[in-house]
Amino acid sequence: MNIQRLLEKDLEKYSHYHQYGKVPTYIPALAKADPTDVGISIINTKGNSFCIGECQKKFSLQSVSKPLALILAIMDNGKEKVFSKVGMEPTGDPFNSINKLTGADKPYNPMINAGAIAVTSMIKGKNSLKKFQRIIDLFKKLSGNENLDINHEVYSSEIETGNRNRSLAYYMKDKDIIEGQVEDIVKLYFKQCSIAVTCTDIANMASVLANEGVIPKTSERVIPRNIAQMVRTLMATCGMYDESGRFALTVGLPAKSGVGGGIMAVVPNRFGIGTYGPALDEKGNSIVGMKILEELSKKLDLSIY
């Protein structure tokens, strides 16, 4: 099947789905996004790319950064240490929920906010600046985009309004799940969430996970194979928060969404897919992105199950 033609058709047929969702307002800078924007980008594991719609439009990574930071934390600390501080089970709760955290000895998984903050706290570096440099360097490598940078307006907006995240972090500090200064850790987490990308950047990142940790275009290994597999697995079970089960049934791919409107989806040994559509459903997932992934999965027979 001609992928470019398929993307054109899907864009035409499903971009109006934005009307069933809303741009988020709890991070005020994100409310400025145009809900009608749609972009889709696909990169195959040979490095060929296809894209349609708003492929140049930048948006913040938000939670799409969670599996990427997890890669670095596992490379830095090993999986035993990381999973002694964060679990590997889905919560069935919203991404910023505090409920399950207080009844457990660690956050349920690295794809929800509490777990992601714990993961970010484990990234190595002499100080916060060095840690952030290591994070963005990995993201640049995975995306093949040397120019990635943070969106300062989104970053400031998160600093101003991120009190739920602070409360998750203070609770984890009290329980010795995280070490170091809470404010430094949440700021580092806000920074990684504020990195501006296009759907092509996230398709490139996904293509490395699809290609077992090797960049398709350069054949450079960036992620050990077993870590790529672990991260894909957690994306499949927890990446769409309390919608991961429905997404597994309708799309059947490891994926990670973010409230900036992005979804990064991985088709093992075939494609990396990035979608952009800032109107979100009530779970915080891009409504157009999910619909388009569902259609692509059906037509190209992509489900891993």
Ligand SMILES: NC(=O)CC[C@H](N)C(=O)O
């Ligand atoms: N689901 C998301 O993308 C959430 C990320 C956002 N930075 C937050 O902490 O609330």
